[in-house]
Every structure is written in structure tokens, then in C-alpha cells.
Amino acid sequence: MKLFDVYPLNDITILKGQGSYIWDNNGNRYLDMYGGHAVISIGHTHPHYVQRITEQLHNIGFYSNSIKIPGQQILADLLGKIAGKEDYQLFLCNSGAEANENAMKLASFHTGRKKIIAFSKSFHGRTSLAVAATDTPSIVAPVNQTDNIHFLPFNDTDALEAFFAEHGKEIAAVITEGIQGVGGINVATDQFLRTIRTLCDEHGSVYIADSVQCGYGRSGKFFSHDHAYVNADIYTMAKGMGNGFPIGGIAIAPHIKPKHGMLGTTFGGNHLACAAAIAVLEVIENEKLLSHAAAIGSYLMAELNAIPELSNVRGRGLMTGFDLPEGHKDLRKRLLANHRIFTGEAKPDVIRLLPALNIQQVDVDLLIKAIKTELVKN
Numbered sequence: 054m055k056l057f058d059v060y061p062l063n064d065i066t067i068l069k070g071q072g073s074y075i076w077d078n079n080g081n082r083y084l085d086m087y088g089g090h091a092v093i094s095i096g097h098t099h100p101h102y103v104q105r106i107t108e109q110l111h112n113i114g115f116y117s118n119s120i121k122i123p124g125q126q127i128l129a130d131l132l133g134k135i136a137g138k139e140d141y142q143l144f145l146c147n148s149g150a151e152a153n154e155n156a157m158k159l160a161s162f163h164t165g166r167k168k169i170i171a172f173s174k175s176f177h178g179r180t181s182l183a184v185a186a187t188d189t190p191s192i193v194a195p196v197n198q199t200d201n202i203h204f205l206p207f208n209d210t211d212a213l214e215a216f217f218a219e220h221g222k223e224i225a226a227v228i229t230e231g232i233q234g235v236g237g238i239n240v241a242t243d244q245f246l247r248t249i250r251t252l253c254d255e256h257g258s259v260y261i262a263d264s265v266q267c268g269y270g271r272s273g274k275f276f277s278h279d280h281a282y283v284n285a286d287i288y289t290m291a292k293g294m295g296n297g298f299p300i301g302g303i304a305i306a307p308h309i310k311p312k313h314g315m316l317g318t319t320f321g322g323n324h325l326a327c328a329a330a331i332a333v334l335e336v337i338e339n340e341k342l343l344s345h346a347a348a349i350g351s352y353l354m355a356e357l358n359a360i361p362e363l364s365n366v367r368g369r370g371l372m373t374g375f376d377l378p379e380g381h382k383d384l385r386k387r388l389l390a391n392h393r394i395f396t397g398e399a400k401p402d403v404i405r406l407l408p409a410l411n412i413q414q415v416d417v418d419l420l421i422k423a424i425k426t427e428l429v430k431n
């Protein structure tokens with residue numbers, strides 16, 4: 054059987070990782086400024102993470118959600134404490150798309166309504182409702198198309214107010230990333246997020262904060278929506294939550310009530326996934342990675358801003374992007390080929406930087422030096 058060929062691949066085989074570095078099958082070392090799509094939160098093969106998962110595997114890896122799994126409550130307690138959402142409720146699943154799918158479904162159950170507002174340049178995943186709420190028509194199959202999703206311009210409070218004024222009582226939820234990732238590192242303004250909060254309160258709609266990429270400390274606060282000092286009704290999480298172990302979840306405000314059978318999954322919240330996610334939160338807490346991400350993110354941003362050829366440097370914490378200058382549209386490829394540095398992209402011409410939250414200044418300096426070296430070449 055051959056692999057279903059949906060991914061454009063770099064001709065590189067990675068076999069080993071440690072901290073912010075990965076090694077290929079020829080022993081070459083690469084700096085990982087991408088974290089495999091913002092997934093690596095506490096660094097590759099962190100010893101505490103390896104230990105917790107190994108110990109768990111020796112006891113039991115999986116049993117179903119028909120029995121008590123102690124790790125789920127330990128995880129929920131830790132998450133509530135570190136995220137400052139102790140009164141929220143946790144539902145565990147396996148990926149970002151599944152988290153968003155469950156969030157929108159729950160909002161619809163809760164309100165009894167069908168309409169969902171999403172925004173231009175959004176990305177929420179590839180399953181049915183999640184992809185319908187994603188502003189990339191080429192990845193939406195005919196069967197995913199629905200009249201229930203309405204796209205409005207991102208960061209446009211007037212358009213949002215006008216839509217609510219007309220359709221307020223039909224709107225189940227507003228879903229937005231706090232910082233758009235795939236869309237090109239676009240930061241939601243505080244005013245925009247506060248307007249979503251106010252309008253959802255006025256009309257009984259649910260505010261869903263897609264924190265799959267921008268959450269889990271990446272912005273320097275646990276949820277990037279926290280920068281606007283608003284609470285969402287549902288936070289969706291995945292990526293950094295398991296540092297590579299597949300786990301997702303939704304944190305649900307106390308006024309949204311559960312009912313048996315309302316949501317469910319076979320694998321979500323299994324013993325092994327909980328061990329991985331607990332280890333991640335313990336490292337985030339013990340190594341003070343929220344404040345570290347904020348500080349090292351400011352350093353990275355200042356260094357990028359000091360490079361005159363780069364424009365529109367943007368982001369928060371360790372979620373940073375910049376536009377590629379004319380004549381250097383292949384900078385990402387050259388950073389990989391000439392300096393062995395992995396970075397991310399957003400189409401058409403943006404570099405995205407999403408390193409592990411415990412990246413060090415010397416590693417950032419390597420990247421900055423490599424960018425400068427490439428920009429003086431023609």
C-alpha cells in the first residue's frame with residue numbers, strides 16, 4: 054500500500070529531537086522554530102514528559118470512558134489552576150478540529166440555535182463544521198457546505214454589531230482565534246474580543262475562543278484571549294496540550310450544563326493522553342513558561358523589528374510572523390537549506406515562528422543571524 058499523497062514533503066527524515074533541536078537520519082542538527090505546527094510546547098523529549106508517559110505505559114495505556122480515569126480530574130484541576138479557569142468544566146477529545154466540532158455542537162445544543170459566525174482568514178480544522186467555519190474554500194468539500202456558517206471580516210466590530218442587530222436571536226455562537234495562525238499571524242484587537250463578549254451576552258450566544266494554536270501559553274498568557282481581559286464561554290485546545298501526544302479538549306463555562314450522552318469519544322482523555330498532558334502542565338508551571346514565553350517573545354520581536362528589510366513584524370509571545378521582503382520570497386527555504394532552521398509559513402508570503410515555549414535566547418540569536426546573512430545575499 055502506498056501513502057495517500059496529500060502532504061508536500063521536504064526531503065528530510067527526522068529521527069530524534071531534544072529541546073528546540075531535531076536531528077535527521079544523517080546526524081544533521083536543525084533548530085526547530087516551528088514546533089511541528091505549534092505543537093511542541095515544552096521542547097522535544099522533555100525528560101519529565103518522557104518519564105510520565107513511560108510510567109503510565111507500564112501501568113495501563115487505555116481503557117474506555119465507561120470507567121473512572123483519575124488522570125482526567127488531575128488534568129482538569131491543573132488546567133483550571135494554571136489557566137485561571139477553576140470553575141470551568143473540561144471535556145477531552147483528540148485533536149483541534151474535534152475540539153472545535155464539539156464546541157460548536159455544544160453551543161447549538163445549549164442555545165437551540167443554528168447560526169455560527171466565523172471570520173475572514175480563520176482556520177478551525179478539517180472536519181465537517183470546523184472546515185465549514187474555515188475561510189479556505191479549496192478545503193471545503195461539497196458535503197461540508199452549509200448555510201449555518203456566516204463569515205464576517207476579522208477585527209471589524211461594526212460588521213459584527215450590524216449582523217447581531219439583524220440576526221441576534223438566531224446566533225448560536227461566534228468562533229474566533231485570538232491570534233489567527235494559518236491565516237498569517239493576525240492578532241484580534243482587544244476591542245474586537247470585548248465586542249464579541251458583549252454581543253454574545255446581549256443575545257444569549259456562545260463565545261468560542263479557538264485556542265488550538267494561540268493557546269496553552271504561546272502568547273505569553275495561557276489563552277491569547279486573556280490579553281483582552283475577557284472570558285470566553287468555551288475555549289478549544291489541542292496542539293501544545295500534549296506536546297505531540299494527540300489530545301484536545303474544551304474548557305466550558307459553568308453556565309453551560311452537561312447531559313449524559315451529549316458529547317462523547319472513544320479515545321478522548323485516555324490514561325496515556327492524560328499522562329502526557331499532565332506532564333506538559335507540570336513543566337509549564339515548574340519552569341514558569343508563560344512568563345518565559347512573554348519575555349523571550351518580546352526579545353525575538355525586538356530583534357526582528359531591528360532588521361530593516363522585514364516589515365509588519367507581528368504577533369504576541371512566541372507566536373510571531375513577518376512579511377517576506379521583495380527578492381527574498383524563498384527565505385524560508387534558504388533558512389532550511391543553508392542554516393538548518395525550520396520555520397513555518399502562511400500563504401502567500403509570511404514566515405510564522407512557533408518555537409517551543411522554553412526556547413533560549415542563544416537559539417533566537419541563531420535565527421536572527423541566519424536571517425541577516427540571507428538578507429544581504431541577492
Ligand SMILES: Cc1ncc(COP(=O)(O)O)c(C=O)c1O
Pocket residue numbers: 090148149150151153176177178179230234235263264265266267291292
Ligand atoms: C486555530 C486552529 N484551530 C484548529 C486547528 C485544527 O487542529 P487539528 O489539526 O489538530 O485538527 C488548527 C490546526 O492548525 C488551528 O491552527
